[in-house]
Amino acid sequence: MEVKTNEAKRPAAALNPLKFRAAIYNNMDSEDIGFSNYSYWKSTLRTFFKNKAVVALVALVTGMIVMSFMYPIFSTVDPNKVSMLPLEWNLRPSAEHWFGTDTLGRDIWARAWYGCRNSFLLGFCIACSDVGFGMIAGALWGYNKKIDPFMIELYNIMTNIPSTVYMVLLAYIMNTSYITLFVSMASRGWIVEARFFRNRILSIRDSEYNIASQCLGTPMRRIATRNIIPHIVSLIIMEAALCIPYSIGSEVFMGFVGVGMPVDAITLGNIVNQGRASFTLHPYQMLLPTVILCTITVAFYVIGNKFADASDPRNHV
Amino acid sequence: MTKYILTRTLRSLLTVAIVFVTVFMLLRLMPLSGYFPQEILKETDEATRMTYLRNQGLLDHPFVQLWRFVKNLFQGDLGRSLTVYPKVPIITLLKEKIPVTAAFGFASMVIGIVLGISLGLVMVRFKNNWGDRLGTFFILIVRAVPSIIYLFFIQVWISKWFDLPLVFYKDRPESWVLPTICLSLGSIAYYALWLRRFMVDEENKDYVKFAMVKGLPKRVVWKKHVFKNAVIPLVIYLPSDLLFIISGSLVIESLYAIPGTGGLLTTAIKSQDNNLVQVIVLMYAVLSVIGVFLGDLLVAFVDPRIKLTEGE
């Protein structure tokens, strides 16, 4: 073989002839290629927190949660303290009452935080039950072809029965309370979540790694904990985050319809609905609760959506 | 195809029947005193009340009542309202109310589609730019903030700023503006959000790249390829809006004093107007089933990939 060097490119003088001999070859080095610096959770969190607004919102929501749970512990103001002096009703914001008082002279600042706590609790409970039951039902649904038609019909039926029907019935049976509201919202939310998870789990069920587990005789329990749950954790977080503003918003709506919380319960929904009646008269009474309510719902909505985006590997760029 | 429609119809009928019977029976669990508005309860004694209940057939066995209802239904008689509009034939009520709500529903649906799609296009066109951000902000407010809050703001402030009537009047077209806009806000946000998402998804598909490689300018590719594909998944939701069009919005109709079907079901349930609830539930169930069915038909019509066959 005749070889002509393209001398113009490189002066031969720079080369050391001794280098033209076999180098030591390390078999394992070639295996350690560091193919990717990619890690799902790291990338998810990095993508998630890359957005400064998200960081701010997470901080804000954390702050509000801490505040709403710490305030009732450390504050001495009784949010239900009714004043018998009409002069103390409907006060404007002052040093003593930062956001004024309501129709019965109760401190709005205190009520807002108590309401915030209660609404959070309700939201969390509903999110947990909806997503929790939804996931379990969705897993059974996705994994069991036989119950599929049954579940689809159940879904159709449940989403077709107007929620007010059984909410009014429940209110009759159980009286309006946190439990009633919880039961009536949770009794329906799960099936929607179940359908969502069912679709995801179906795709996991038919994925090759899951078939591989079947071939290895992996028991259902470990398939659930190892194959399914780790893959839908991000969905669970996202759904739960989106469930919270939804349930808080629903509580407000139900208050409007008249099947919400007991009206003396302090929740954001109640405060906003009560403030709405006197909105044109004492707008400041609605200011703080509305701002808190909107902040929570907007923040969770944004966080949920951003997390959904961040947990999508396609966005890990 | 015929077989598909047949089985599909049968299954839908079953669903409707179960929904209906469930609601029917649930209503019979309600307390007897619930059939009387406060005003009547306070003015009547037990015996008179029982007389009334007996006259209305409410003391009969639920199955007897169910059978009577079904029998009348097939004779075209929907019965009369019990407590909300005492003695008024339900068919009359529906005839009066549905056109009002439906007019608003259609108007808002059209506005929702037109504005929603325009907004979605603006957002994609100015992706990660001001248009996108403004649109996202709008969607965020509509979807995250409880609707009662912003609807209330709109009624009080917007009507003042633009000097629009506070409530709806049949003969004053300007009074239609606010309620229609309020009704369409949700669907504007919905269509904009999903159109944007679908278009961004489609954008990365091979066929879009291939269309670009063909030498078509981006604008043509977007118009002829991306848009059409992104709109198809939205089409499926159109007929399910049917139910929304007929059922209306409780809050908006109450705020603007629109005599539509909006609060009808809720009021009927709370007043224990069995006859009215039954008919409405039946109607809504049928409509929603039809809506889903139409959605599938429509998708099969616009999307050449989909054929109507049993199973999903």
Next chain:
Amino acid sequence: MKRIAALVLVLALMFSFTACQNGDKNVNANQTTEPVATKTPEEISNAAQEITDAKEYKSVYRTSFNKSYASFNYFSTAYSTVRSIVTNCIDGLVEPDIYGVYVPSLAESWTANDDETVWTFKIRQGIKWVDHTGADTGMEVTAQDFVDGIRYIGDPLNDAYSLRVVRNLIEGLYDYYWTLDDIDSGEVADKTREEVLASFDNTVGVKAIDEYTVEYTLTSSAPYFLSLIESSMLLLPIEYDYAIELGEDFGVDNEHMLYCGAYYISAFERDKAITLTKNPLYWDKNNVTVETVEYQMIPEGTTSLEMFKRGELDDATVEAEEYLSMKGTEWEGKLIPTERSLSTNYLWLDFSGANPEFNTFVQSENFRKALQYSLNREAIASLRDPVDPQRVLRATINAEGAIYDGNGVDYTDYAPLKAVKDTDYNKPELARQYMEAAVAELCDENGNIKGIEAGKVDYLPVGTFEVDAKLPVTVIYVGTDDENEIVMAQLMKTMVEEAIGTDLIDFQIVCFSGWTYGTVADPYNYDIYFDSLSTGYADPSGILTRMTTDGAENVGGYDVPEYDALIDQALNAATFEERLEKFAEAEAYLCNGAYVIPFISSLRGYYMTNCMPFTSPLTLYGNSKFKGALVMDKPLTYSEYQTLDAAYEIARTDALKNAD
């Protein structure tokens, strides 16, 4: 990006809040009150005349209603809007004039026998039924139509509303009704429906003596019968054949109705609008000043106020809170206090409930009085009228200014009730003393309530409660979830607990949505229950006879034979004055024993109107009429109102004197 979104949102909210706060600065301006009292009657009526002359009047009156109305069937409807509309469309036998004196309406004249048990009315001739276009139907209003009215309500299948008073009062109607009902339910088999229906003319005390004379025979003396005609729709006439032919369709809309009043319903849209148009064939059409009345349904109260401000309505009610917000604005001078309410708010105490603690204590008068004296009624009244809470207070069951004896003396000024009215019930110390007395009486030294055991109180569907048979006494207050009532309940809780002390009483509030009366009051699922009753016609019996031990309205389930005896005496009294005297004694007995605790009237807030006041009939018991109303193009101011009011009061005193 979302950060900006959140920021803009917050800013937008804050902006709009501050923007709307600017509106109500300068709240310190006071209402200007003219020194009316110093003027002579002549000056006053001249001033009033000036005001009236200076105005221009419109022929359209625009008003609102907030609840969807049901059917126009005036015998069966329970809705106040419909009742007020029908009052203007169907005339009764008599009607009050602008001073409240009964003057002829469809009846030209009337007589009553000595014990006022037989009333005979001479019907005006030539009154025509018109249809929804105002056209003459050819049918005439005759005595038979009034007989048929009773025939109609006497049939249980027609579901007449609030039938009890009339059913008991008209001779034979009670038996007629229940016989029919027994036939319907199958309890009576030896008669047929047709037989009983046919027997109506012979058994029931209403007769058409001739074509234009109707005679009512009553079961007991009823000096108040004219006021009953005003308030009860059941004594209105009906074109029987027409109604029977329509069956259940009678009154479902304006086309299925006949009219003989000042107006006919010319247009209607369900849940939206109703239009009344002047009846061209009306017998008294010269006194019908407003040509058209437009009703609009506005579900949200704040909206109708806003619409009034924008000139889209001719009247609007103003709640107490709204009143405060309008102080200092251009509207301040246009707020007119609501004149009167015949309805009283009171607390029922449950004597037969399932709560052993309360049940033990409620039998003790000391405990009941402790509750009675613990309420700061003025503070509660401030919720209704923050400026002048005094006018809301009411300690009696029947209202002031509703019932007068032959001498013009107000029923509540009879001695026993006068004492009740003059008592100051705002005495927290006294409440504590009464409570301590009750505790001493009912508890051992360790605070255990004698004779009962701890357990669970089952007030389902309201709820279940644990009681420990120890002090403090658990009291369960049940109210509706109406916002105003909740606020009031919360205030009451604070008052009771502060006055009596939380060591002795534990006041729990349950706000129950929905069918409060049917699920709470009627089955005794409460300890304390908030309710109201109104004086329906010019006689205390309307309420008081229903509150006897076995009366229909004894929701508390108490057993007070003394009261029952007094009521019996009143009913059997020889003269109207004696009757009132005994009723007053009975009413005072209930109040003093705190079996029920009336505390305020239902009077609330203010209103604004474009109407000239005191020009239409003074309908104390019934619904207001538009006949004679004058609609201005500008809102009435308070000072104008005061002048007119003064002139009216003078004129009314004269008119009442002349009537006697």
Next chain:
Amino acid sequence: MKTALNGHTTPLILSAKNVEVKFNLRGKTLTAVRGASLDLYKGETLAIVGESGCGKSVFTKSFIGMLDKNGYISGGSITYDGEDMAKYTTEQEWLKVRGKKIAMVFQDPMTSLNPVRTIGEQITEVITWHFGTEHEQAKREAIELLKRVGIADAEYRYKQYPNEFSGGMRQRVVIATAIACRPEILICDEPTTALDVTVQAQIIRLIKELQKELDMTVVYITHDLGVVASVADWVGVMYAGQIIEYGTVHEIFKQPAHPYTKALLMSLPQLGVKGNDLYSIKGAPPNLFKKIEGDAFAPRNPEAMEIDFEQEPPRFDITPTHWAKTWLLHPYAEIYRKELDSAEHKRKISATKPEKPFGYKNAEKLLQVKNLSVNFKLGGKEFKAVDSVSFDIYKGETLSLVGESGSGKTTIGRAIMRIYNSNVSGSITYKDENIVEKMSKNETKKLHMEMQMIFQDPMASLNERAKVDYIISEGLYNYHLFDSEADRMHKVEEIMQEVGLPKEFSSRFPHEFSGGQRQRIGIARSLVMNPEFVVADEPISALDVSIRAQVINLLNKLKRERGLTYLFIAHDLSVVRFISDRIAVINKGRIVELAECEELFANPLHPYTKALLSAVPYPDPDVERSKKLLTYDRAMHNYTKDKPLWTEIKEGHFVLANQAEISIYRTEMEK
């Protein structure tokens, strides 16, 4: 026609010089193309070969300005038509060239066409846009084009949607669209990879014909050296963003100069010797985020020289038409080169000992499949994926199941693994036990330990959220096949060593591995159970050429050492020939022919087998250019009266045929 000094006979039309393309990815910069140069001459065919991730696709996309949004040309020039396209910034500029002068065909015809527009619209829009043709005229042209690319009934097909076309037809439509403007240059990015072999051959033939007709320059991007041998005039080998060797197709195949080119060719199973290990390239292409020093291939080259790690080699011209970038061509390396040549020569001699054929006479039957049918419900209709299939597998052999996509081969594998419970009929007997029926827990356990499966897609078959340690021990956990934690760890490490992975990797997650490594993890997961029988479902078809060899070697090694029995499912006959003892050819759910490996290649009887064999590309330009393509159509059988039967036509050679065909086959065999 005059031959230029560099061997090209036609004018130069496009010249890319030192093109550098960068991408911004996760905040870092990745250099995908590192100064690659290329010249295109009119009417010639150039193939660019290389492993995935070497930048061949990116490089050619830069010719038409179709880089992804985060990519940009950061250096060099691309001269076309007198303009430097590397400097183009606006869409307007690119539109003059894109589609009109330079067209491109993508890999996957299933996704290249807009599913909701008719194919007619998609073709006409190019014509009307570029030439402003009237719609009617454009439609006529489009129909002509469709006819030209071999679509029958073009007028009717014009109105149809892509989903009404098969994959091969769609690719024809794509090609028709691409040539609609009669471009000068047609870039085909892996145009046949997603297609079945028989279709692939037809498409390649079509492109060849069109090229001649339209006098186009065609650039093929492919990793399949068989395709290269069949179509290319010129070949450029690309590695780590550079063209490292360039020459005529003969030069590249017969006298490769760069160690990478050599390695690629040597690792082809077609060129390997049965029974011996294939040559394999270890590792994977370098991470382009890092700065590469010296010869990019050096870390994977066991014979690299020290200088390779230090300095980037310049371009050495071997002949006027052939050059390569490797220090081996430097005069200083002459001695070392000779050493390598002689070592190579020795290896070849030692390797050519033929493998002794598998002895079926004494072998025991491990698995018997009788009349196996599998039905699926698809859109309400029963669909027979597998239609009464029968075969036996002997202990210790490798039986390959070959067929096109959708033929039911994977279904058979999964049916044996008992993944479908309900819709399987017939019998599968494993060690005298029918495993189609319901089994006790103990029997299931035994089966799970003895039968294992290896999956096709190494990306999908590993649980992304589990560590390698867990993935491998999953089976151990399931049946608690270890004494202690230490014992388990030991077992895991042992098997990892066996499949050639450092044991330290056990705490990593799957995404940290390359495709080949992942496939080895999958193999380790199955083998840790110590199975006797393994179903390997296309274990190499998703892998790069270089990596295939690793896996094939591993499978062979394990078979030798552990005495495993394989059911090897594949669509690629060339690979199958290298590893199997017997081959079964499956078509549309039925096995049409089954024979020992060499027997099948020597005497294919069934027309489908013949078509399949003729379509397989062979990595030798001489062989490729002389071969004749056979086609198979089911309609050529006449089974209306004479039903086909599964017949043993010769000992160990089965064929699905009716009586008439059997007699024909017999005469054929006697020849």
